[in-house]
Each structure stands twice: as structure tokens, then as C-alpha cells.
Amino acid sequence: MKKKAVTLFLAITSLVLVLVGCSGGADEGSASQDEKTIEFMHLWPEGSSAQHHKIIEDIVADFESNNEGVNVEVEVLSNEQYKDKMKVLSTSNELPDVGMTWAAGYLEPYVEGNKFASLDDVLEGGLQDSFVSGTTEAYAIDGTTYGLPLELNVAPIYYNKSIFEENGLEVPQTYEEFKQVVATLEENGVEPIALGNKDRWTGSLWYMYFADRIGGPEALTEAIDGNGSFEEPAFVEAAAKIQELADMNAFNAGYNGLSDQEAKSMFMSGQAAMYMIGTWDLPNYTTNEDVPQDFRDSVGYFKFPTVNGQGDQSSFVGGPGVGLFVAENSDVKAEAKDFVSFFVEQWGERSVQDAGVIPATKVDAESMDLPQMYVDVLNDLNNASNITLFADVQMSPDAAEVHLNQIQALFGGEITPEEFAEAHQEAMSSEE
Amino acid sequence: MNRLGYIFLYLCLGLVAVFQILPIVWLFLFSLKGNREIFAGSPFALPQEWKWENYLTVWEGGIGTYFFNSVWITVVAIILTSLLASMATFAITRMQWKLSSLVLGLFMVGLMIPIHSAIIPLFNMFLNVNLIDNPWSIVITYTAYNLPITMMILLGFYYTLPREIEEAAIIDGCSIHRLFFRIILPMTTPVLSTIVIINMIYNWNEFVFVNTFISSDQYKTLTVGIQNFIGQYMTDWGAIGATLIISLLPILLAFIFFSNKVVEGISSSAVKG
Amino acid sequence: MNKVMSNKWMIAFYVLPALILVGILIFIPLGLSAYYGLMDWNGIGDMEFIGMENYITAVQDMKFWDSAFHSFLLAFFSTLSLIVYLAISMILASKIKGADLLRKIYLIPMLLSSVAIAQLWIKVFNPSNGILNKMLMGLGVDNPPAWLANPDIVLYAIFIPILWQYAGFYILIYYAALKNIPESLIEAAKIDGASPLQIAYRIKLPLIAGVVKVTIVLAIVGSLKYFDLIYVMTGGGPNGASEVMASYMYKLAFSTNDFGYGSAIGFLLLVITLIVTVIVRKLTADKEELQY
Missing domain, CATH: 3.40.190.10 (Periplasmic binding protein-like II)
Structure with missing residues (x-):
């Protein structure tokens, strides 16, 4: 009895080992000596x-x-x-x-x-x-x-030309005009901006542009690498602008719980007038056959407006x-x-x-047959005065996690702009 | 119960049933739409154009190999888990030894490990024994990680098996193997069917281990096939829906089969018992 | 009898295969993860031994305790939901017409993978196009909540799909247990004039008590280490409002390069689960084990 049990046990274990072992070695022999x-x-x-x-x-x-x-x-x-x-x-x-x-x-x-x-x-x-x-x-x-x-991507604001036309709107050049656009759309019952802030970096783009326009193109990069401070008034003001927009209902309902994909779909089905995303999305608005032609034709883009008369419109958020x-x-x-x-x-x-x-x-954009929007973007890239690298990419992963969570809290109105700035500065200084 | 009560009961039961069926209907419609309709339209609206090509896309993505891998890995892991778990539970609940509760405790601790804690050490171990990119690493991982929960479920049933049966069998000179394989195991058919269903769902839908341990396309499974449609910036949700429907069908059939066994087994063991 | 059933070789033969597999594939990784918890390691460069520092940090980490609290809430609701599943199983296991078909239908959603379930519930919860808010607006609610965006609601909102996802699992187990009760016992009770409720409470429930206890442990353990839908549907957000222990651990180990600290959290998760399980087992312990 005892013997039988032992034999059976050994048989099973060795069977498993053989099965596993054999197939384990199978890959090895195939490559010949001098092949790399x-x-x-x-x-x-x-x-x-x-x-x-x-x-x-x-x-x-x-x-x-x-x-x-x-x-x-x-x-x-x-x-x-x-x-x-x-x-x-x-x-x-x-x-x-x-x-x-x-x-x-x-x-x-x-x-x-x-x-x-x-x-x-x-x-x-x-x-x-x-x-x-x-x-x-x-x-x-x-x-x-x-x-x-x-x-290499930058993030412009895409907009739906037909919605703008229906509401008698022009592409805004300044933040004041931008707010006017938002207010008009909101009054007319159109979601002004599609934002999926569950992904967090989407909201970060908006904040980065305000920081760029108010604080200047170098400000954010300096604050991140420790040569500046997030508690500078410019950053606090940028954060305040975010909450100003949020309070105006500029963004679609429940943006903090929606993915970028869902927000994109709102924009692409004409449920929202504007949408900020990287130029990697260009095929959707130009060549992608799955998107209806009339929608693709009605999409344009504009550069983030100047704020309080400050900032350079050809300074972009983006990067490789x-x-x-x-x-x-x-x-x-x-x-x-x-x-x-x-x-x-x-x-x-x-x-x-x-x-x-x-x-x-x-x-060489000239020598290729590209859709007009590509040509425009490539031109803008050539003439860009500055491209600030996405904040969450610039930061170390730890600091990025703080930044992204704070972005959600800021958009959600859970914290004040001052607290937002403070939390950032704390995260940056703990980076040593 | 009176007539009115019955009507009310069936009304409730029927309502719940409708709720439970809807997800499948939704998934089917989902699999025939494009991204825009999926996200912006009503979930239960019929597709504006029926995108059957989603299924074609999935088919061309090489789902056949994934399918075959999913089936054999799931089946082998289920057999191993059910057998080993039954044997261990049998020894722990029916045999007399001092360390039985300690060993049971060890298995229960195995229930508690979060897989993301385990995944990196496991990868390292498999790497050392040359089991990375080998489907057997998946089979034994599934088996090991499903053993604790399977044993927990078996436990409740083994405790309730009448002792008289094994006493009679042993007195008749029956060996332990005979007792286990010929008497105990058949008696537990209902719960075995239950754990087969549960293990099947777990193994069939698992992807973290496969993604980590397998790199060759030829060994990947259906759940990894879904990843094929998730891009850096764009995801083809319609094709994912089609993959989900295709991968749902086989376990749906297997589920119905084993679900019947849960009842059948009982009637047969009741006769013997 | 005793001699046969206490044969050491036989015991080893039956237990060892499972034990060895679990030992190698679960306990060694567990030990390694506890060991990584003693390291300052980003998972990429060199590691540095720092003793208990990670564990001490964890104990003072409010984010960790918040996530632990969320996990405990989930465990609480999961355990409560067992009562509903038990009731449904009792109805399905009784001899009403169509019970067999109903049971199969009820269990179907269990077959869906988390990917599908997450997508489904994202569509249910969508603030403007979602099924739930469309229904609420139809009922005259002006400002239905943004279920996954509101930090006060998100946690409870996301519990619903999690509980729903596991309904089939428990119903299946209870059903098998109930069907395992010999028909003769119930018939005898009926002859004695017991009502269906009395039979359920006085006869069926005590007979499947062992199984119920197991499911309580499974519900608690499963909840404390729960990850899937949270990760897909909210990513633990907004700003940590739906973070649970496992998602926090994952973020630390895989996204923010605190691999050592993440491993420590993973190990703490296990210790906490273990302690809770032992307490629950003690509370539900019964002196005699029932047999039919």
C-alpha cells in the first residue's frame, strides 16, 4: 500500500516536471550560432x-x-x-x-x-x-x-465650426473672448468643452496653458526642476482660472469621472463645441474614413488664447x-x-x-500630399516660440501622481488654488 | 402561499431575469457599433449601421490561436485544480492528523495574496527555471492561485459528508484511493460542477498573468487578444465587443452543461447515499 | 479505521501536491514581496536595505488608511449582500416552476469579464448619456448626480457593479449547498406542518451554515484585495475618493516607482486580511460540525 502510494506520487510529480521541463527547453535550440x-x-x-x-x-x-x-x-x-x-x-x-x-x-x-x-x-x-x-x-x-x-505633438483646441456658426461665434484670441464663447454656448444649451478628466493629464493640459500664458513659457519648467516655485502668484492665478471656467460650467457634466475617450466621443458626435487634445488625434479630423465626412469638414483648431493680454499664442504645450x-x-x-x-x-x-x-x-510638408490641417499644424510647429513638455511627463512619477491628483481636486473644486500650489511645491521640494 | 403571492413572486423573479439578460443584449449591440455610437449613443439603441465587419476584424487578428490556447489552458488548469483541491480537502477533512488545521490555515493564507504583489516575484522565479514565454507557467499559476478558493468551497461540502460511508467502506477493506476516487469524488459531483464553473470563469477571463509571462503571439490567450485593439491614443471598442462576444459563447455553453450537472449529480448521489 | 485514515504516507500523498504548488507559487512570492518591502527600490536601479522604514511610513500614511477604510466598507457591503444572494438561492432551489431556467439566467452576467462589466457600468453611470441619469431625468430629477465624478458618491456607486459582479458566484455556491440537503429532511418538516419560511430558517440555514461561513470569509477576503473594476472605472479617483488598498498598492509599485513601498503595502494588505479573517472565523466558530 505504502509503496504503491509513493510510486504513484513520484509518477505524477515527474510527469508534471517532464511536461513542464520539455516544453521549457523547446525554444532554446532553434537559433543557430551566428544568428543574432x-x-x-x-x-x-x-x-x-x-x-x-x-x-x-x-x-x-x-x-x-x-x-x-x-x-x-x-x-x-x-x-x-x-x-x-x-x-x-x-x-x-x-x-x-x-x-x-x-x-x-x-x-x-x-x-x-x-x-x-x-x-x-x-x-x-x-x-x-x-x-x-x-x-x-x-x-x-x-x-x-x-x-x-x-x-512630436502639441495640444491645440479643436472646435466644431458648424456649432460656432450656429451660435454666431468667432474663434477667440483672448481669454475674455474665450469666456464670452463659453458663456454664449452655455446659454444656448450647448456643452462648451468636452473634457475627460478621469485620465487627469487631460485637465493638466488646460492648467499648463494658463500657467504658460500668465507666468511665461519658462515658468512651469523652472518650477518643476526646482529653479522656480509653484507658489508664485502666476501659478495660483492659473489654478484660479481653471476653477473660474469650471464654475461657468465650461466643461461637460461629470468630467472628473469621464475618460478622455468618452469626452472625445461627445465632441465627435457634436455634443460639445470644443475639445483640447494632442495632434495625434488629427487623423480623426482629416483622414479617418470611419468618421463621417461632414463632421471632419466641420472641425478646425485654434491656439490657446492670450490671458490678460499676456502670453504668446505660438507657445504650445506638447512634446515628443x-x-x-x-x-x-x-x-x-x-x-x-x-x-x-x-x-x-x-x-x-x-x-x-x-x-x-x-x-x-x-x-518636408511641401513635397507631400497632406490634408490642410496637417500643413497648418506643421507650420505652427515650425513657427512655435516654445513647446512646454507635458507636466506629468516632465515630473518624476511620484511628483506626477501628486500633480495629477491635485488637478482632479482643483477641477472638482475640492481645494483652493492656494492649496493646489502648496501641494505642488511640497511635492517638488521632497524631490530633493 | 396564495395565488396573488405567486404572481408577485414571479413578477419579481421575471424582472430580475430581464435585468440579468440585458447585459448580453447590450454587449451584442456594442459589438456591432463603432466608437462614436458606442460612447455617444444610447447603449440599447440598435446600431445605425450594423458593423458586422467588427467580427471580421477580430477574425483577421488571429483569434483562432488565442482561442485554442484559452481552451486548453483553461481545461488543463481546471482538471489539475479540481483534482488537487479535492485530494487536499479530503485529507484535511476526513483523515486524522495533527497538522491538518495548520495546513488548512496555510491554504487560506494563499487566498489573501494580492496578485500584483505576486507577479514580479513570480516572473523572476519562472525566469530562473526557464518557464517564461511557456504556457505551462500559466497553467501551474492558474492551478496554484485557484487552489485556495476551490478548497474553501469544497470544505463546506466535505464537512457534511456522512462519516458512515467511509467507515463502511474501510471496514469492507476498501483502500483509501478507492474510497476517494470511487466513492467520495462521485458524491461531490454537484460541488465539483460548481467549482468547475468558477474555475472556468476565472481562467478564461484572466489576463494579468498571461500578459506578464507570455510574449510570443502563439501562446497568448483570448483576453490578450482584446489588448490588440487598445492603442496608444485610439481604441477600437467595437472589435473589443466582438472579441468579448466570441469569447463568451464557449463558456456560456460549458456553463449550461455544468449547471445541469449541479442538479444531476445530486440526484445520483442521493440514490447512493 | 483510524489506522487507515491516519496513514502518514497517504496523507502526504493527498495533501502534498497541492501544498507544494501553493508553497512554491504563492508562499515564495509572498516572502519575496515582504522582503522587497524592506528595501528602498524603484524596481529599476539598485535596491537599498532600509529595514522597517516602509512599514513605518505606511502606518502613518493617511492615503493608505483611507484606501483601507474604503476596502473595509466594500467588505462590509459584500457581506451584507450575501443575505440577498442567500434569499434568491433559497427561492431558486425550492421547487417552483421554471426555477432551473431562472437560475441559469441569473448566473449569466457572472460569465462576463471585468472588461465588459466595466464598459457596461460606465455606460450606466455616464452623467449625460447614461441609462441611470436618463431614467432619473425622465422621473423629473433636474440635476442627477455625476456618479463617478462626485467624491462623496463615487465609492458607493462603484460598489454596485462590484456586488453585482459577484452575485452569480455566491448564488451558485448556495444553490449547490441547498440542493445537497437530502429531500427527506424537508419532506419530514413539511409533514410536521412547517411553513416554507420556517423550513428555510430552521432547517435549510443550519444545514448550510458551514458553507455560509465559508462565503463570509470569501466575501471579506475578496473585498479587501479587490482591484479590477475600481482600476478600470475610476482609477481610484477622483483624487483618491475611490482608492482601495490593492489599487493604491498597484499605483505605488507600477506607476510611481515606489516598488519597495508598494510591496510593503501589499504585504500589509495580506496581514490586515489575515487578522480580519481570524477574527471572523472566531466569531462564527461553532462547536459542533453538522452532518446530514
Whole structure:
């Protein structure tokens, strides 16, 4: 009896081990000795970002055929899953050879932890000049660049021309005019602004523009890196302006509980007149066939107005989106660097033409057949006096969390502008 | 109860039933709409244009492989969990040993771990034994993480099994294995069906572990297939709805099957008991 | 009899496979997570041992206690809701016409994944287009609340889908337990002239008491570590108004690079759950175990 039990137990355990063990080793033998594999992780799944995905596939295929004996193994995750997986992989020191990173605050701990390789050598051979100035800088720490940006976005205010026409409204140039627009729309029973502030960075954009207009283009960046203070009157006033708009019912009902997606849908179904979002949304208003033609035709955009006669309308909130990194401990670092360099070269024109991405590399808008709104945005970008990087991207993740929560509280009227400023200053000073 | 009472009771029951059916109707309509209609329109409005192409999109996204993986991983994990949980519960409730309550306590602690605490250590462990990007890591993780809750559910039932049966069996010279596999296990068919349903839902809908441990497309499951439609700035909700409907059908069928077993098992064990 | 049923080899054979699996895949990660809790680590660079500092910070962290309070509220409501599920199960398990079909229909929403449930309830709660507010406005309510935006309401609003999500789970368990009661006992009571309510309360309830106790523990443990819908529907917001322990822990460990601190919170979550469970078990302890 005893013996039988032991045998059975051993049999089951070894069966499990064999099953598990066998399949565990299966992957290993396949790669031959001199073939090199670059693991590449990105966040543009085929289902949601078909064109992005296709361009990447093409670039990878071209790279593989140009480089005999090098394979690129691609893993695709959705945005949030991507961030989670980066975290898991970094704890085990298993980052992919090439992956995507965000600028500044996201990048910093990876650089400090010596996880990302310097890309200065990649930029040296003239590649630096192909980037729009100011974009690679967002990926640089102490003068060394660790990421090659792929996108460059600014956030204008999109508006529905037909709604403006019906209500006899003009594009506002000043905050006073803007308030007048809001008041008229509100009186006529139209939601003035669609805002999904569950995502928090959406509300942050509004605050950043007020801070920029009132405090000047450098103010926010200085306050974040410790050379200024969030308790300066300009920031308190910017926060007060947010609450002023909120009190005027400028934003749709329940904005603090709505996602950006829901707010966007309100704008896109004509339920709200204005909507602030990054230029990554341009395809929705130009080329996306799923959106009715008459709606696309009725969308325009304008620059954030001046406030109290202050501020420069060609100063934008925005910045580069994702960029490519190469892992410091990669076994194929040289090949990986070749790959990222090849990638950004190929990416530029194709991304804007096929996927409607505004790339961080310079593009010649004249030579391409682009919708008018793209041409306008590219022109605005060329003439931009300043682009302030999204606050939550600039800040360290800890400070960003405070900022974003405070944004929700500010919009919700739970705190005063002074408390808002105080909480920010506290968070910044605890950064050391 | 009088006639009026019955009418009232059925009215209430019927109303609740309608409420419980509506989500499925909603999901089906959802799967045939585009983003704009999904978010701006009324949830139960019929689609303005029936976007059957959502299903085509999903199909072209390679759902077949995901589907197959979901099925076999779910099934294997259910079998392992049900068997191991039944065996352990049997030993804890029916056999006599000093440490039984301590061991039971250990299993209960296993119930309490938040998965986000576990995920990074687990990844590290699987990495060390070369089980990353291997579907078996998913199978054994599902099994282990469902064992505590499965045992908890079994526990209440095992305590109520009449002792006379096993006493009689042992006196007749029946071995423990025979007692467990031939007598006890069949007697617990109703609760086994219950835990199969519960495990099935858990395994079928799980995605955190799959996303973390699996990187190759060939091993991913249906829930990860949904992620395919979530983009950096844009999400194709209609296609997600279609994926949800497709992934709902098999467990709906399996659920109806096992749901009948909950009752059938009882009548058969009642005869034996 | 005793000799057979206390055979050490047999006990090992039946318990060890499950125990080893749980030991390796749950207890080792648990230990590691407690260990990471002793570190100052962002999960990316080098870690530094700082002893109990994270745990001390946690004890003084008001945000943590707020989230713990929210989790406890959820546990309380989950436990209360068991009464409703038990009542429904009693009706479904009694011999009324159509009970079988009704039971299947009632359990269908349980099959939906959290992704679907979250989307559904987001549509229910939408302040201007949502089903709920459209109904309220139809009834003449002028300013229906913004359910997920109002910090005073959001927590209770989001409890509703959470409780609803688990209804099927408990009904299924209660149903199986009730069907397990031998018909003869109920028939005997009927012959003695007991009313359906008396049968439910005096006979059925005591007989499934063991199962009910288990579900109480499951409801409490499940609530204290609950994460899914909170994360998808509100992200813990606005400004932490619907944060629960697990979502707070997730934010720290995965979003804000406080991996060490997040691990400490995760471990505290487990300790708190354990303490509550032990108390509940003591409170519901019964001297004799019932058998049919």
C-alpha cells in the first residue's frame, strides 16, 4: 500500500516536471550560432494601430534583409500593459534590446539605474540634424541622449465650426473672448468643452496653458526642476482660472469621472463645441474614413488664447511622445543601435504619410500630399516660440501622481488654488 | 402561499431575469457599433449601421490561436485544480492528523495574496527555471492561485459528508484511493460542477498573468487578444465587443452543461447515499 | 479505521501536491514581496536595505488608511449582500416552476469579464448619456448626480457593479449547498406542518451554515484585495475618493516607482486580511460540525 502510494506520487510529480521541463527547453535550440536576435517591444498593436504596425513590420523586414544574420523579434503590447511589462522586466533586468520609452520623468530612473544605453554615438553621424530641435533634448539627461523620439505633438483646441456658426461665434484670441464663447454656448444649451478628466493629464493640459500664458513659457519648467516655485502668484492665478471656467460650467457634466475617450466621443458626435487634445488625434479630423465626412469638414483648431493680454499664442504645450531606447545590458547592442538609427530614418516620412503621425524628425510638408490641417499644424510647429513638455511627463512619477491628483481636486473644486500650489511645491521640494 | 403571492413572486423573479439578460443584449449591440455610437449613443439603441465587419476584424487578428490556447489552458488548469483541491480537502477533512488545521490555515493564507504583489516575484522565479514565454507557467499559476478558493468551497461540502460511508467502506477493506476516487469524488459531483464553473470563469477571463509571462503571439490567450485593439491614443471598442462576444459563447455553453450537472449529480448521489 | 485514515504516507500523498504548488507559487512570492518591502527600490536601479522604514511610513500614511477604510466598507457591503444572494438561492432551489431556467439566467452576467462589466457600468453611470441619469431625468430629477465624478458618491456607486459582479458566484455556491440537503429532511418538516419560511430558517440555514461561513470569509477576503473594476472605472479617483488598498498598492509599485513601498503595502494588505479573517472565523466558530 505504502509503496504503491509513493510510486504513484513520484509518477505524477515527474510527469508534471517532464511536461513542464520539455516544453521549457523547446525554444532554446532553434537559433543557430551566428544568428543574432534583437528583441523589440512596441505598443502599436495591429488591431488598433494598423498603419503604425504595418510601417514597423516593413521597417523590420527591410532591416533584416539589409543585415544578413540579424533577426528582429517583435512583441506588441497595448499601452498600459506595455508600461506594466516594462516594470516587471526591469525588476528582473530583462529589458528588451530595443523598446519604447517616454521622455524625461519616465526615462530618468532607467538612466539612473543604468538600464538604457547612451545613443550619442548614434546621433553623431548627422542623425541629430534630422530631428526637430528640442525633441531629442527631452530624452537627454546631463547632456547624454538615451532615446530617439518618434512623435512630436502639441495640444491645440479643436472646435466644431458648424456649432460656432450656429451660435454666431468667432474663434477667440483672448481669454475674455474665450469666456464670452463659453458663456454664449452655455446659454444656448450647448456643452462648451468636452473634457475627460478621469485620465487627469487631460485637465493638466488646460492648467499648463494658463500657467504658460500668465507666468511665461519658462515658468512651469523652472518650477518643476526646482529653479522656480509653484507658489508664485502666476501659478495660483492659473489654478484660479481653471476653477473660474469650471464654475461657468465650461466643461461637460461629470468630467472628473469621464475618460478622455468618452469626452472625445461627445465632441465627435457634436455634443460639445470644443475639445483640447494632442495632434495625434488629427487623423480623426482629416483622414479617418470611419468618421463621417461632414463632421471632419466641420472641425478646425485654434491656439490657446492670450490671458490678460499676456502670453504668446505660438507657445504650445506638447512634446515628443514615445521614443526608442536600447538596453544597456543588451547582448546585441551594436546591432540594436543600427536598428534604432535605421528605424528613425525610415519612420519620418512614412509615418506622417501613412499613419498620420507627426514625427519628431523634420519632414518636408511641401513635397507631400497632406490634408490642410496637417500643413497648418506643421507650420505652427515650425513657427512655435516654445513647446512646454507635458507636466506629468516632465515630473518624476511620484511628483506626477501628486500633480495629477491635485488637478482632479482643483477641477472638482475640492481645494483652493492656494492649496493646489502648496501641494505642488511640497511635492517638488521632497524631490530633493 | 396564495395565488396573488405567486404572481408577485414571479413578477419579481421575471424582472430580475430581464435585468440579468440585458447585459448580453447590450454587449451584442456594442459589438456591432463603432466608437462614436458606442460612447455617444444610447447603449440599447440598435446600431445605425450594423458593423458586422467588427467580427471580421477580430477574425483577421488571429483569434483562432488565442482561442485554442484559452481552451486548453483553461481545461488543463481546471482538471489539475479540481483534482488537487479535492485530494487536499479530503485529507484535511476526513483523515486524522495533527497538522491538518495548520495546513488548512496555510491554504487560506494563499487566498489573501494580492496578485500584483505576486507577479514580479513570480516572473523572476519562472525566469530562473526557464518557464517564461511557456504556457505551462500559466497553467501551474492558474492551478496554484485557484487552489485556495476551490478548497474553501469544497470544505463546506466535505464537512457534511456522512462519516458512515467511509467507515463502511474501510471496514469492507476498501483502500483509501478507492474510497476517494470511487466513492467520495462521485458524491461531490454537484460541488465539483460548481467549482468547475468558477474555475472556468476565472481562467478564461484572466489576463494579468498571461500578459506578464507570455510574449510570443502563439501562446497568448483570448483576453490578450482584446489588448490588440487598445492603442496608444485610439481604441477600437467595437472589435473589443466582438472579441468579448466570441469569447463568451464557449463558456456560456460549458456553463449550461455544468449547471445541469449541479442538479444531476445530486440526484445520483442521493440514490447512493 | 483510524489506522487507515491516519496513514502518514497517504496523507502526504493527498495533501502534498497541492501544498507544494501553493508553497512554491504563492508562499515564495509572498516572502519575496515582504522582503522587497524592506528595501528602498524603484524596481529599476539598485535596491537599498532600509529595514522597517516602509512599514513605518505606511502606518502613518493617511492615503493608505483611507484606501483601507474604503476596502473595509466594500467588505462590509459584500457581506451584507450575501443575505440577498442567500434569499434568491433559497427561492431558486425550492421547487417552483421554471426555477432551473431562472437560475441559469441569473448566473449569466457572472460569465462576463471585468472588461465588459466595466464598459457596461460606465455606460450606466455616464452623467449625460447614461441609462441611470436618463431614467432619473425622465422621473423629473433636474440635476442627477455625476456618479463617478462626485467624491462623496463615487465609492458607493462603484460598489454596485462590484456586488453585482459577484452575485452569480455566491448564488451558485448556495444553490449547490441547498440542493445537497437530502429531500427527506424537508419532506419530514413539511409533514410536521412547517411553513416554507420556517423550513428555510430552521432547517435549510443550519444545514448550510458551514458553507455560509465559508462565503463570509470569501466575501471579506475578496473585498479587501479587490482591484479590477475600481482600476478600470475610476482609477481610484477622483483624487483618491475611490482608492482601495490593492489599487493604491498597484499605483505605488507600477506607476510611481515606489516598488519597495508598494510591496510593503501589499504585504500589509495580506496581514490586515489575515487578522480580519481570524477574527471572523472566531466569531462564527461553532462547536459542533453538522452532518446530514
